[in-house]
Amino acid sequence: MKVLITGFDPFGGEKINPAWEAVKKLPEKIDDIEVIKVQIPTVFKKSANELFAAIDRVNPDVVICVGQAGGRFDISIERVGINIEDGRIPDNEGYQPIDTKIFEDGENAYFTSLPIKAMVHDMQNEGIPASVSNTAGTYVCNHLMYSLLYYLDKKGLTNVRGGFIHVPFIPEQVIDKKNTPYMSLDVIAKGLEIGIKSIFNHKVDKTITGGKEF
Numbered sequence: 001m002k003v004l005i006t007g008f009d010p011f012g013g014e015k016i017n018p019a020w021e022a023v024k025k026l027p028e029k030i031d032d033i034e035v036i037k038v039q040i041p042t043v044f045k046k047s048a049n050e051l052f053a054a055i056d057r058v059n060p061d062v063v064i065c066v067g068q069a070g071g072r073f074d075i076s077i078e079r080v081g082i083n084i085e086d087g088r089i090p091d092n093e094g095y096q097p098i099d100t101k102i103f104e105d106g107e108n109a110y111f112t113s114l115p116i117k118a119m120v121h122d123m124q125n126e127g128i129p130a131s132v133s134n135t136a137g138t139y140v141c142n143h144l145m146y147s148l149l150y151y152l153d154k155k156g157l158t159n160v161r162g163g164f165i166h167v168p169f170i171p172e173q174v175i176d177k178k179n180t181p182y183m184s185l186d187v188i189a190k191g192l193e194i195g196i197k198s199i200f201n202h203k204v205d206k207t208i209t210g211g212k213e214f
């Protein structure tokens with residue numbers, strides 16, 4: 001069994017990206033699951049193209065993309081990617097789309113095929129704050145999540161499960177910020193490891209609430 005897990009490079013003036021830092025900390029093997037790590041640039045089109053190349057090369061059973069969500073309190077497992085890009089700030093190559101489609105021939109949205117309720121449940125069970133998120137935003141993370149699910153669908157890779165996890169800032173990133181939530185890198189990495197195990201332990205998701213009013 002193989003999991004391809006990606007993390008973005010730093011963006012928006014940050015020196016590090018906790019997503020990539022946490023991915024780097026993962027072991028090379030979790031039980032009998034081989035863990036293949038790839039860094040992805042925070043650049044709209046390039047991020048997806050590099051992910052597609054990695055999927056073709058690695059032939060994974062599961063693909064998890066991880067990104068920073070500065071301002072969020074917990075590890076959030078994304079439910080859906082939407083066919084829109086609207087950049088609050090330019091990407092790392094200066095591109096700032098406003099209300100453009102990611103793929104003209106794609107659905108309006110794709111739902112993740114990861115067992116997100118089980119993943120949240122298992123993380124919480126081990127004392128790690130986690131929740132289901134119903135929006136991955138409209139920046140490069142949503143672009144990558146949408147593109148991943150579009151690619152798996154268009155290529156007919158129905159056995160490959162894919163999705164996206166957003167992680168909070170780590171402590172060193174919030175020293176110069178006021179009232180900003182953070183989580184330690186070790187806790188984030190442990191959360192990702194639990195999430196990976198959970199995916200391989202759950203072919204079908206649990207039917208438990210993960211709902212939010214907003």
Ligand code: PCA
Pocket residue numbers: 008011017019042066067068069136137138139140141142
């Ligand atoms: N987070 C950004 C893009 C790269 C990253 O780590 C996002 O949430 O869109």
